[in-house]
Every structure is written in C-alpha cells, then in structure tokens.
Amino acid sequence: TQLLEQSPQFLSIQEGENLTVYCNSSSVFSSLQWYRQEPGEGPVLLVTVVTGGEVKKLKRLTFQFGDARKDSSLHITAAQPGDTGLYLCAGVGNTNAGKSTFGDGTTLTVKP
C-alpha cells in the first residue's frame, strides 16, 4: 500500500507570512498532484508534477517534486486569507493511474 504523509496537519499564520507544506512517501509515484479544498466543496486540482526535481509556479504558490519522485512540497509566499483551506497531495501510481493515493491534508488558516 502506498502511503502519503503530509505535514504539518494544521497551520495558522498571519496574512503576509510564508509557509511550506510537505508531502512524503516511501513509494515512488509517476506523478504527484496538489489539490485545495474549501468547506462544503470538492477538492480542486492546483497542479500536477511529473518529472523528478520539477518545479512549477502558480502565482504565489511554488510546487516541487523530489528528485526521487517520492516527496513534494508546496510553498506559499505572502499568504492571503483567500489561501485558507485544506491542501491535499495525491500520488499517482505507476500501475493504476486512476487510483490516486491521497494524503490526510494540511488545514491552512490565514488570518487577516
């Protein structure tokens, strides 16, 4: 069974601060995805990283896939209250691209 561990589980910061969320596994994934979920809604895909060492930027969000394709990080610069939500990482396996493994998520609260 492929497991993904996210840290921290909860994060509460002030507007304007920077933060990093981590997603770690002992398994290798063909790709890794980050989702953001708001209360009462389903997760929304933010990014997919495929290549080991890949870095993708989405405005103030920077995503990195580890060289060995076992871990990933999400860095937010100058966080805003609108960034508040549950951030989930999901690993896509080599044998079944449809059956993603999700981490338990990081609940981010950005206070104005």
Next chain:
Amino acid sequence: GAGVSQSPSNKVTEKGKDVELRCDPISGHTALYWYRQSLGQGLEFLIYFQGNSAPDKSGLPSDRFSAERTGGSVSTLTIQRTQQEDSAVYLCASSPRPSSKFFGPGTRLTVL
C-alpha cells in the same frame, strides 16, 4: 459549463437503513471515481470506473458497499444496512483521462 453534480447534498439516515448516493459526471468523461472523506481528512479511494472496463472495486470497505455506472454516465453508490462508521462525505469525481480529476461537492452522510 456544468461540473460534476451529486445528490443529495446531505443525507441523514438511521442505522440499518439502505442509502443511495448519485453522481452525474461531466459529459464525455470516461472515468468516474468514488472517494470517502472523514472530517478534515484525506480521501479514501472506494471504486473506479473506466469506460467499459470492469470497475476497480478494491477500495470498497465491505460487501455492504456497491456501485453501478449506467450507460457510461450516471453512477450510484449504494450502502446497505448502514452503520455509524459509514458517516462521512462521499465524493465523486470524473475525468477525461486518469490523472485529471474533477470533483463534485460531495454528499454528507450521517448515520444516527
């Protein structure tokens, strides 16, 4: 355009009753997934339909759980003889290809 829709949005039932949860995927998406999410946690894979292939049922927690997808479109997740531990948000997603999932808003199931 229309996204993934799920009904009902909330369902309260008594222990031992059967429930049916419905998912209307995005038109043209060949893949459909069901996940379960406990409060503030990650997603637990339940079942995956891809085109006309046999579904991947490996995530169904017990034989009380079953799912159908009729005509390659609408899907119904059925839980028989519900138990209190079945209480969760049930999320459906569809995708045009395995790695890009579009989630619905979920059905919040409460078993009393």
